[in-house]
Amino acid sequence: MRKGLLRELAGGKPLWVRAVDGVDLDIRRGEVFCLVGESGCGKTSTGKAILKLVEATDGDILLEMPEGEARAYEDVRQRPDDPEARKTLDGLRRKYSVTWKESLPWTVEQALKSAGAFLAAVFLAIVAPSLLLAAVVEPFGDPWSTIGLCVSIGLILGLIGSLPPTRLSRRTRVILTLLALGSIIVAPISALSLHRALVGDVSRFDVGAALATPWTQELAAMLVGFAFGAIAAGGSSSLLLDWRSRSEGMAGIHMRSIRRRLQLIFQDPYESLNPKQSVYEIVSEPLAVNRISTNPGETSALVREALTDVGLRPPEEFLFRFPHELSGGQRQRVSIAAALVLQPDFIVADEPVSMLDVSIRTEILQVMMELRTRRGITYLFITHDLSLAWVLADRIAVMYLGKIVEMGTTEQVIGHPMHPYTKALISVVPSPDPRHKVERIILKGERPDPSDIPPGCRFHPRCPFAFERCGWTAEEVADQLRSLKAGGMLATASGVDLSDAGNVRLSMGGGGPDALVRELNALVSERRETLLPLKGIAAVHATNGFVELSLHASSEPPLLEIEPGNSVACHLVSPPATVSESLTA
Amino acid sequence: MPTLLEVRDLTIEFRTKAGIVHAVEGASFNVERGEAMGLAGESGCGKTTTALALMRLLPYNGRIVRGSISFEGRDLVPVPEDSMRAIRWKEMSIVFQGAMNSLNPVQRVGRQIAEPIMLHEEAEPEASFKRAGDLLELVGISRNRLNDYPHEFSGGMRQRVMIAMALACNPKLVIADEPVTALDVMIQAQILDLLERLRRELHLAMILISHDLSVLADTCEQVTIMYAGKTMESGKTMDLFTDPKHPYTQGLVGAFPDIRGPRNMPEAIPGDVPSLISPPSGCVFHPRCKFAFDRCTKAEPALTELSVGRRAACFLYPQVTEVPPRPIAITEV
Incomplete structure (x- = not known):
């Protein structure tokens, strides 16, 4: 399964929130793929988009693509201008994409038809x-x-x-x-x-x-x-x-039969079950909706099998109970059974255990992992809990503000994180063993508003290692200079503002342009390691009555494969050749 | 100077339509000045009830049946409600569970922080608001936001406001009930960092309640493990987590995956938490315990000191005694 996703969701304000932006991930049959990140990073939206519960604005969700063709897809996607490549791409999409709709040109043949x-x-x-x-x-x-x-x-x-x-x-x-x-x-x-x-x-x-x-x-x-x-x-x-x-393609016509094979387990078992339905009704409903079984005997046998599989034994005892008569763990088992009864190949599990008590949590996870070995189910596991990802996942993708910042095998991502965000996130996960204390990297502030994503690398305002290329804006630099001025520095400047062209402009104080340029340069070289926005200043030059700052060019770091199977989106770890390429682009 | 807080044999009951709920039975622990004690256990084990009882804030159908809560040598159980007001907030305060919902949505946060100062210290409004601003800055929020409403703050910020409120009257003890539950990991780390800093700077004692053992492992010196209203084990964090004695503690510690440990699947504790209306006979944990034997079903183990500062209630340890038969509590009419 693979997708290139660019998705926009309507926000409360009349503007578009780009909740998930250009996410590419491939999930292999039989693996547990974990999507981790803070709340609001777009992990749930990604999960829902894969099941087409929300329509993606752009991008493909490709199902059961053989590896050779997946490679061909990746290859032709790199060359959008080549007509031959486009043809191949359309052919592949037609065969495997769940979301793709063909827009055919209006030909004479078509008109006649x-x-x-x-x-x-x-x-x-x-x-x-x-x-x-x-x-x-x-x-x-x-x-x-x-x-x-x-x-x-x-x-x-x-x-x-x-x-x-x-x-x-x-x-x-x-x-x-x-x-x-x-x-x-x-x-x-x-x-x-x-x-x-x-x-x-x-x-x-x-x-x-x-x-x-x-x-x-x-x-x-x-x-x-x-x-x-x-x-x-x-x-x-x-x-x-x-x-x-x-x-x-598969869009539209087969979605129902596809959805039967792609299922979802929700986060909160107290809210995802209908309180007016008995366990039997909840678990048998998917069978009726998908018209798998209309025969009561067959339905009942399938429901019993699903309940036994999730550990509600004997099933007869639970069939006619209502959700309020079940404990939290049993409820979550019922919602897993409702997903399982259709014999899915792929399950999106959205925080399936975060609402449960610890002792019950493990049992649910064990049931899920047991089903994986027995029925060959593939999981996309969405969680904010990195320690869970550590024990469950085969591969992990870390998301920040709608983008994947690091992806790779669990050992690589958690054992040897490369992206500063992943490093910080891992360092703050508490450990139940007090002997395992590490230096915590606590990031300042909270994640930015997804309707107003910072330019350059979207993590740079919180990144402790941000440097010149990461995308400092004139506003950030101006704010930093203003707070320095408020702290008594920059005595030779009388004010900091933005010019019409969007550059940072300092109006002259008493000392003349040279004194101000000198003071600025000294300040930057002295404080740039602690006040990171100062790193964005490329050059200082005096123009008629003002001192203007020019900033470093920046770019958004692409997700690049650093080692086989391990990709990171950060300028700090990009191979040097690629950095210069992306800078000129 | 006496111990800051000494709880002995605290027993709390709730009267409900279904019967009497034995929410907490025989809870005993100490909290020294400037020390952080963790209270851990699954939901429904009596952690929050204990916290509310310490503040004497139990709901109308709950009552303290037995036991003592001595704060700086003074027993709080018989203290009348009027005098309790002088102790609450000034001596000890609480950060309630679910910060998102504990603030009044139609009142500016400045007023909400200043209110206890005006009430308990009878300070002038102006001085109170000034102090509210100081408190906000103490917890890392700009004082310009005094006039904002709670909905203008994010979850982490609201939790900071709740902490600022708890500190309003310079208490000696702060009880934090699930202070980081439902917060993101990074915000969680920020809040825990803040609590630790405040504890150091203000020399506060703290009771941290959490279902998440790893949160307590990082922040507390002492930990008490509760199960179905009973104290199972208590001791120094390092000892308790590295060498858990009680089977329940062992299960609980094993149930948490460790990101810095080996990639082992955590182990489950089979079964469910028992009903508190009709708890199992003998040791409350015996139906779920893999080491349970005859004696466990018949007699109740007493919380016994195994080594210095380390107590457990389990018959696996020969020195553990049985709980003596208790006098039947006289039910009030």
């Missing part, structure tokens, strides 16, 4: 009722007309019946009833027409007489007509659907 389809629809719409009308007003005299009439009715009903979803549904039953009703209406009419043909009496309509005539021939013709019509319509519409699914 659409026109043809339109004409056919009009023809059907006019011919079918007129046939019906003709049958009632002036009944046909020969079996061929009856066949024609029945074929057209059958075609229409068959077409309606085979619209997606194509599985047996309530609609199928309605259509069968309609067909039966149709035969009842059509039968006497046809019989009457036959009677006329045989007897030649057209004066009055005698139902008894009509029914009394030998009309087996008519009936046979009618049945053949209905059957042929319905089968033909069903067949052609399934061909049509096939063509559509090939051209439009």
